[in-house]
Amino acid sequence: DEPPGTLEYEIPEAxxxxxxRRLDIVGVDPSVDRSGCGFLTDRAYEDLTGTLEGLDPNAEYRRSDCEYSPNGLLYIEGFAN
Incomplete structure (x- = not known):
């Protein structure tokens, strides 16, 4: 099937x-995660686009030494790292 937009983030389940402004969450394993959709608020959309625009495509961003450990992949077009 045709993807419903640009793939922005992926975890093992979805x-x-x-x-x-539309977000579609597609469950990879329907027994673990369901598909759904929603819309970004003005603030969420501005926060997201502002953050992405502020990133340097030539910088290497690494996870800090905090306890939080995401198990996902973030896709940002045009980044070398």
């Missing part, structure tokens, strides 16, 4: 697609 893939998160964005098309402008």
């Amino acid at each position: 893939r998160f697609y964005r098309l402008d």
Whole structure:
């Protein structure tokens, strides 16, 4: 099937697609995670786009030494790292 937008984030259970303000969450394993959709609020959309625009595509960003350990992949077009 055609993806419902740009793949932005992926975890083992689901893939998160964005098309402008619409978010589609597609469950990879329906027994673990369900599919769904929603829309970003103005603030969430501005926070997301502002953060992405502020990142340096040539910098290497690493996880800090905090306890939080995400098990996902973030897709950002045009980044070398």
